[in-house]
Amino acid sequence: MATITHVFLWFSSIIILNLVHTLAQSHNYIIHMDASAMPKAFSTQHAWHLSTLSSALDSAETSNHNNLDTAYSKLIYTYTNAMNGFSANLSPKEYEALKISPGYVSSTLDLPTKLDTTHSPGFLGLNPSTGAWPAAKFGEDVIVGLVDSGLWPESESFRDEGMSGVPSRWKGQCESSIKCNNKLIGARFFKKGFSSQHAQLFTIVNSTRDTEGHGTHTSSTAVGSQVENASFFGYANGSAKGVASKARLAMYKVVWNDRIYTSDAIAAIDTAISDGVDVLSLSLGFDDATLSNDPVAIATFAAMDRGIFVATSAGNAGPGRGTVHNGIPWVTNVAAGTLDREYHGTLTLANGVNISGLSLYLGNLSANQVPIVFMGSCDDFAKLGNARSKIVVCEDMSGNIDNLASTIDFANVSAAVFISNVTDLTFFLHRSFAGIVINPRNGEILKAYLKSNSDAKASMSFKITALGITPAPSVDVYSSRGPSHSCPFVLKPDITAPGTSILAAWPQNLPVAQTLHNSFNLLTGTSMATPHVAGVGALLKGAHPDWSPAAIRSAIMTTSDIFDNTKNLIRDIGEGEKPASPLAMGAGHINPNKALDPGLVYDVGAQDYVNLLCAMNFTQENIKAITRSSSYNCSKPSLDLNYPSFIAFFNDSSKESTLTWEFVRTVTYFGEGQTSYTASITPIKGFNVSIIPNKLVFKEKNEKQSYKLRIEGPKIEGFGYITWTDVKHVVRSPIVVTNQASSK
Numbered sequence: 001m002a003t004i005t006h007v008f009l010w011f012s013s014i015i016i017l018n019l020v021h022t023l024a025q026s027h028n029y030i031i032h033m034d035a036s037a038m039p040k041a042f043s044t045q046h047a048w049h050l051s052t053l054s055s056a057l058d059s060a061e062t063s064n065h066n067n068l069d070t071a072y073s074k075l076i077y078t079y080t081n082a083m084n085g086f087s088a089n090l091s092p093k094e095y096e097a098l099k100i101s102p103g104y105v106s107s108t109l110d111l112p113t114k115l116d117t118t119h120s121p122g123f124l125g126l127n128p129s130t131g132a133w134p135a136a137k138f139g140e141d142v143i144v145g146l147v148d149s150g151l152w153p154e155s156e157s158f159r160d161e162g163m164s165g166v167p168s169r170w171k172g173q174c175e176s177s178i179k180c181n182n183k184l185i186g187a188r189f190f191k192k193g194f195s196s197q198h199a200q201l202f203t204i205v206n207s208t209r210d211t212e213g214h215g216t217h218t219s220s221t222a223v224g225s226q227v228e229n230a231s232f233f234g235y236a237n238g239s240a241k242g243v244a245s246k247a248r249l250a251m252y253k254v255v256w257n258d259r260i261y262t263s264d265a266i267a268a269i270d271t272a273i274s275d276g277v278d279v280l281s282l283s284l285g286f287d288d289a290t291l292s293n294d295p296v297a298i299a300t301f302a303a304m305d306r307g308i309f310v311a312t313s314a315g316n317a318g319p320g321r322g323t324v325h326n327g328i329p330w331v332t333n334v335a336a337g338t339l340d341r342e343y344h345g346t347l348t349l350a351n352g353v354n355i356s357g358l359s360l361y362l363g364n365l366s367a368n369q370v371p372i373v374f375m376g377s378c379d380d381f382a383k384l385g386n387a388r389s390k391i392v393v394c395e396d397m398s399g400n401i402d403n404l405a406s407t408i409d410f411a412n413v414s415a416a417v418f419i420s421n422v423t424d425l426t427f428f429l430h431r432s433f434a435g436i437v438i439n440p441r442n443g444e445i446l447k448a449y450l451k452s453n454s455d456a457k458a459s460m461s462f463k464i465t466a467l468g469i470t471p472a473p474s475v476d477v478y479s480s481r482g483p484s485h486s487c488p489f490v491l492k493p494d495i496t497a498p499g500t501s502i503l504a505a506w507p508q509n510l511p512v513a514q515t516l517h518n519s520f521n522l523l524t525g526t527s528m529a530t531p532h533v534a535g536v537g538a539l540l541k542g543a544h545p546d547w548s549p550a551a552i553r554s555a556i557m558t559t560s561d562i563f564d565n566t567k568n569l570i571r572d573i574g575e576g577e578k579p580a581s582p583l584a585m586g587a588g589h590i591n592p593n594k595a596l597d598p599g600l601v602y603d604v605g606a607q608d609y610v611n612l613l614c615a616m617n618f619t620q621e622n623i624k625a626i627t628r629s630s631s632y633n634c635s636k637p638s639l640d641l642n643y644p645s646f647i648a649f650f651n652d653s654s655k656e657s658t659l660t661w662e663f664v665r666t667v668t669y670f671g672e673g674q675t676s677y678t679a680s681i682t683p684i685k686g687f688n689v690s691i692i693p694n695k696l697v698f699k700e701k702n703e704k705q706s707y708k709l710r711i712e713g714p715k716i717e718g719f720g721y722i723t724w725t726d727v728k729h730v731v732r733s734p735i736v737v738t739n740q741a742s743s744k
């Protein structure tokens with residue numbers, strides 16, 4: 001007995017010492033392995049990875065008993081689809097030992113990131129009787145996967161009325177806490193990477209159920225079934241419907257406590273690929289990652305290789321240049337714009353004049369006339385305290401309406417009017433006073449009335465949804481801008497879709513504002529724009545099952561709109577309403593019906609992307625980490641990817657005063673019968689732009705023709721378009737000339 005106790009104590013002290021040692025220094029890594037180096041003796045990659053890990057532990061001599069057991073506890077995931085390799089928790093010594101294992105390619109740290117936080121189908125021109133919806137049967141044969149925060153399965157948006165059985169090719173499943181149906185056909189969660197770094201948070205549920213609300217919102221935007229009488233406390237009322245309302249949905253939950261780990265995100269995409277999704281929607285991204293250590297870039301290369309269309313968010317770090325993430329050549333990167341819809345409140349002055357402004361006030365204020373007073377920048381707390389039952393008017397001098405709102409709330413003022421040009425109304429959700437934001441022009445009218453009436457009075461009314469707002473769409477302030485850090489040679493973002501104040505489903509158990517609950521919520525971000533594009537991708541896949549991901553992207557880009565509903569160029573709210581540069585909106589605003597029939601397509605295959613990586617001077621290890629395979633080579637390096645957009649860089653400090661850029665592109669004819677296309681150019685001010693040849697004749701479907709674009713000009717920024725037209729089609733590509741420094 002004594003001996004055993006002694007041995008036990010001796011053992012446990014070693015284990016504790018080891019634990020302390022490991023906890024102090026160990027890290028989680030993503031390790032790329034060369035699958036072709038796997039000895040034949042192993043039946044699965046999993047067994048090989050375990051054995052590799054076990055040998056590394058052995059030679060690092062950090063473990064004292066059965067190394068296979070220890071290896072098992074240190075292995076987080078094995079990956080065989082999204083990449084070849086695994087993730088594991090390793091001490092520095094173990095990591096060094098692993099790096100000299102046979103088959104080791106490269107590795108990166110397992111790092112965290114965050115999410116990029118219904119009227120919209122109508123705004124996109126979708127119509128039940130013509131165009132993309134009927135052509136694609138609303139996406140019925142298409143499976144859309146989302147990597148997000150889970151979902152609320154009881155939401156009406158995930159009902160399956162009238163839907164046929166689950167496609168037989170589907171290999172996915174639903175974990176036991178979620179009841180699936182013919183709409184929701186996959187539900188899985190990926191938590192091991194998070195758990196191994198946050199052991200103290202063991203109470204977090206083992207479920208795909210949405211704990212943040214984000215995933216319920218994004219998935220219903222992409223594929224939600226039609227729900228009648230949806231609204232947000234009276235705002236945005238109407239029927240809510242996803243873009244591809246009959247497509248199937250698979251949710252892969254990776255968000256835990258607001259955080260997403262690389263190891264979990266790769267595992268989710270790995271599973272989605274083997275389950276058989278057709279489209280992936282990723283409203284998340286890793287900032288400052290190079291292509292070879294960006295988990296989204298790595299995992300989506302494999303997805304692209306399997307014909308999966310991937311939509312990713314540009315990020316919400318705009319309007320600064322070079323803020324875009326997911327600037328990955330093989331995905332579709334989505335910027336966010338406004339809808340032609342606003343939520344209003346009306347201030348009715350005692351003289352009968354109505355002033356309308358933005359509001360998301362959710363309460364039930366009575367519409368009585370009360371005194372209204374101007375209080376400048378509303379920083380005099382004593383004065384505010386004496387105006388609790390009045391309407392207080394504040395001027396937003398700093399652009400920080402959140403501060404103003406919190407002052408008003410803290411002073412217990414019951415009603416306020418803000419004179420401001422902000423459009424983000426999320427502050428209403430945390431405040432209880434009745435408020436309206438009026439623009440500076442209307443602010444002058446109000447101030448003039450207050451000045452000339454000592455007995456000024458007004459009433460307020462709310463919950464007005466204004467449609468047909470002009471101009472719309474516009475690129476919104478927060479949407480991240482190109483060029484892409486990780487690959488400046490390809491213009492990003494690719495496309496703009498609705499992202500501002502989007503109404504979509506929400507979990508019943510999560511409050512939408514303070515203590516208020518609702519089955520729909522209004523959210524804003526490129527996170528909301530991305531599932532719109534995933535939904536359109538599903539419609540195109542439904543209508544054209546043989547199109548490659550690059551063909552779908554090309555069709556979406558070259559048929560998009562560059563004019564708003566006032567017939568002017570789409571504006572950029574983040575650049576003082578100037579015409580939006582392609583660095584902000586990509587090719588334009590998505591137009592799904594036109595994308596159905598693009599005429600010409602810029603197609604790209606896996607080897608073309610590899611040629612780009614080669615020209616970017618990536619090492620063979622880095623390229624292999626992305627491609628998972630040695631079957632690609634660098635015999636034809638080229639920075640000129642066959643893409644439906646153009647970006648030309650100049651170097652401010654170079655000696656030449658004029659520069660010349662040349663691009664060669666190949667288009668594939670996707671129409672029927674003979675036709676000829678003629679090129680035209682929307683000039684870039686100060687530049688000579690030419691296309692050789694400027695006429696392309698096609699005799700039959702799938703024929704390819706090439707042309708050269710030549711740009712000559714000074715070292716200044718500019719943008720324009722080239723457009724190929726035949727009798728039926730308009731195929732437009734944006735061109736940007738910008739300086740190299742701005743990509744930093």
Ligand SMILES: *[C@@H]1O[C@H](CO)[C@@H](O)[C@H](O)[C@H]1NC(C)=O
Nearest residue numbers: 195201202203204205206207
């Ligand atoms: C979740 O599953 C893991 C592994 O099976 C288990 O260790 C953990 O206790 C579970 N957590 C909860 C909250 O049930």
Ligand SMILES: *[C@@H]1O[C@H](CO)[C@@H](O)[C@H](O)[C@H]1NC(C)=O
Nearest residue numbers: 226227228229230237238239
């Ligand atoms: C929607 O609301 C209208 C008007 O209140 C009502 O007539 C209709 O039955 C509702 N539809 C559904 C599906 O609840």
Ligand SMILES: *[C@@H]1O[C@H](CO)[C@@H](O)[C@H](O)[C@H]1NC(C)=O
Nearest residue numbers: 229234236237238239463465
């Ligand atoms: C939304 O509600 C308003 C006011 O109740 C009503 O006039 C309008 O028709 C509704 N809109 C839709 C699309 O149901």
Ligand SMILES: *[C@@H]1O[C@H](CO)[C@@H](O)[C@H](O)[C@H]1NC(C)=O
Nearest residue numbers: 346348351352353354355461
């Ligand atoms: C102001 O709005 C109220 C309520 O909607 C309406 O009755 C009134 O006619 C409007 N006044 C003017 C001058 O438009």
Ligand SMILES: *[C@@H]1O[C@H](CO)[C@@H](O)[C@H](O)[C@H]1NC(C)=O
Nearest residue numbers: 233234361362363364365516
């Ligand atoms: C406002 O009134 C409506 C209808 O009476 C009610 O359903 C709603 O809960 C009220 N809203 C608030 C915030 O009290």
Ligand SMILES: *[C@@H]1O[C@H](CO)[C@@H](O)[C@H](O)[C@H]1NC(C)=O
Nearest residue numbers: 381384385409410411412413
């Ligand atoms: C505002 O009201 C709250 C709750 O009634 C009270 O606790 C607080 O002191 C008030 N604030 C001011 C500045 O009077």
Ligand SMILES: *[C@@H]1O[C@H](CO)[C@@H](O)[C@H](O)[C@H]1NC(C)=O
Nearest residue numbers: 396397420421440573576577
């Ligand atoms: C917003 O309003 C402020 C203050 O009136 C002004 O300085 C600023 O230029 C405006 N911004 C835009 C984008 O119009």
Ligand SMILES: *[C@@H]1O[C@H](CO)[C@@H](O)[C@H](O)[C@H]1NC(C)=O
Nearest residue numbers: 489612614615616617618639
């Ligand atoms: C790659 O390396 C070559 C040769 O050193 C160099 O000329 C070229 O500019 C590099 N390309 C990039 C994109 O850095």
Ligand SMILES: *[C@@H]1O[C@H](CO)[C@@H](O)[C@H](O)[C@H]1NC(C)=O
Nearest residue numbers: 607630631632633634635636
């Ligand atoms: C590179 O790949 C191409 C296409 O697969 C092949 O034709 C060529 O022989 C390869 N070159 C080398 C040097 O391996």
Ligand SMILES: *[C@@H]1O[C@H](CO)[C@@H](O)[C@H](O)[C@H]1NC(C)=O
Nearest residue numbers: 650651652653654655740741
């Ligand atoms: C720009 O040109 C200068 C001077 O020729 C050179 O030193 C610098 O490396 C160039 N920068 C880039 C990014 O190519």
Ligand SMILES: *[C@@H]1O[C@H](CO)[C@@H](O)[C@H](O)[C@H]1NC(C)=O
Nearest residue numbers: 658659686687688712713714
């Ligand atoms: C454009 O072409 C014309 C005619 O060849 C030439 O005179 C002019 O200098 C060129 N401009 C630029 C900016 O290269």
